[in-house]
Amino acid sequence: MESTKGKLKSQEEESEILKAREAFVCINSKDKKNSLKCDAESVSGSVSQRACVYCGARVVLNPITDAYHIVHGPIGCASYTWDIRGSLSSGEEIYRNSFSTDLREKDVIFGGEKKLSAAIDEIVEKHKAKVIFIYATCIVGVIGDDIDAVCRTAEKKHNIRVIPVKSPGFAGHKSMGYKAACNALIELMGKEKPKTKDTKAVNYLGDFNLAGEAWIINNYLKEIGIKVAAKITGDGRCAEIMNAKSSSLNIVxxxxxxTYLAKRMEELYGIPYLKISFFGVEDTKLSLFKIADFIGDKAMAERVRAFVFKEEKEIEKELKYYRKRLEGKRAAIYVGGGFKAISLIKQFNDLGMETVMVGTQTGKKDDYEVIRSLCAEGTVILDDANPAELEKFMLEKGADILVGGVKERPLAYKLGVAFCDHNHERKEALCGFIGAVNFAKEIDLTINSPVWDYLRLEV
Structure with a gap:
């Protein structure tokens, strides 16, 4: 992988890369001595696409459908709710509501602990809540409200679980919010080891049931003979999460x-974990086989083979149609995690498309090594990119489409580049075998839309 340090000088009319960002941008090559800098704090002034700590915590915890969530902070922070996202529920809908202490100037001066206590009392009285998560926002981190003490007092008073989530936005970035949320989930489960284990039960971690995707995978696992004990957290329930430590395997x-939660559960409860991905045909197949191999059931392995053969046969014709229409097109990827980026590269390869730019917000060194092995020489690889970098390399590499999240959509359209939303706001299921078809269809619809011809005429 060739470092771009000293080689990113562009023409005067083109944007330049900040010097402090050069180590986070690489051009893929056969030289394996150079590596991409990653898993670090954002460069000040680079306008990172990353979200804050509070955002990361809310992403993970909010899909628990029967929990209550109090944002201890200004009312603006409460606007970030799951209702604007695609997580679905098969039961309770209370998670779509947002509760806030609405801290004002007076609270900043004198403290907001009394206001938080009153908010907890009101929710318990009006809604009979059994589990409440309390999110500390930036202002709470500044004024130093002791939310731990407030939560302990509320638990004793109401005999329910009231769990603090240490998530002041300035304390780091989105990954720190994930960790804060996972620590809160451990608190919900309790640290005592389970007395018995269910050898056929697994916990499904890290699917937020966007467009009902957790239901699709749950049906796959059910068909091959596996019971999902707890969904953590899409369409999750407090009771099943509390009992998750009795399962025999975590799939992530x-x-x-x-991954942090899976490691903590392995330490505390002795539950091993597997990293899997159900995005794309190749990774869906591999994941099902990995799970069956881990459990060590020969009959289950045979069921997986039969199931995979049947599913592939059903989608073969459609995927062949889209491959003909997409072959040779160029894709750019900018998503949250490295594992998703890896699956997307494989999907584009399967469709005959070339990935010319790929980046993540929270990718790790191992993720980037895999990305490097999957991409051709010359592919631009970025960690924690900003809009200027995304624009520069999309134009230089002639990308036909950008796959990203809601923050990247305006940038793509501004450049006249097709866009596919692969983030939490989407309403189309993109996982599993049916998701592979939906993904190919969506890429085809946007990349081959006649609107781009009109835009080129305008230019």
Whole structure:
């Protein structure tokens, strides 16, 4: 991988890379001595696409459908709710509501602990809540409210679980929020080891049930003879999460948000974990076989083979159609975690497309090594990119489409580049075998839309 240090000088009319950011941007090559700098704090002034600590914590915890969530901070922070996202529930809908202490100037001066206590009392009285998560925001981190003490007092008073989430936004970035949320989940489960284990039960970590994807995978696992004991956290329930430590295996879909939790559960409860991905045909197949191999059931392995053969046969014709329409197109990827980026590169390879730029917000060194092995020489690889860098390399590499999240959408459209939303706001299921078809269809619809011809005429 060739470092771009000293080689990123562009023409006067093009944007330049900040000097402090050069180590985070690399051009893929056969030279394996150079490596990409990653897993570090954002460079000040680079306008990172990363979200804050509070955002990361909310992403993980909010899909627990029967929990209550109090944002201890200004009312603006409460606007970040799951209702604007694609997580679905098969039961309770209370998670779509946002509760806030609405801290004002007076509270900043004199403290907001009394206001928080009153908010907890009100929710318990009106809604009979059994579990409440309390999020500390930036202002709480500044004024020093002791939310731990407030939560302990509330638990004794109401005989329910009231769990603090240490998530002041300035304390780091989104990954720190994931960790804060995972620590809160451990508090919910309790640190005592389970007395018995269910050998056929698994916990499904890191799927937030966007567009009902957790239901699709749950049906896959059920068909091959596996019971999902706890969904952590999409369409999750407090009771099943409390009992999750009795399962025999954790499967981790979103490695960025849930690997920490999986490791903690292995330490505390002796539950091993597997990193899997159900994005794309190749990774879906591999994941099902990995799970069956781990459990060591020969009959289950045979069921997986039969199931995979049947599913592939059903989608073969459609995927062949989209491959013909997409072959030779160029893709750019910018997503949250490295594991998702790896699956997307494989999907584009399967569709005959070339990935010319790929970046993540929270990727680790191992993720980037895999990305490097999957991409051709010359592919631009970025960690914690900013809009200027994304624009520069998308134009230089002639990307036909950008796959990213809601923050990247305006940038793509501004450049006249097709866009596919692969983040939490999407409403189309993109996982599993059916998701592979949906993904190919969406890429085709946007990349081959006649609107781009009109835009080129305008230019």
């Amino acid at each position: 879909q979103c490695a960025g948000s849930m």
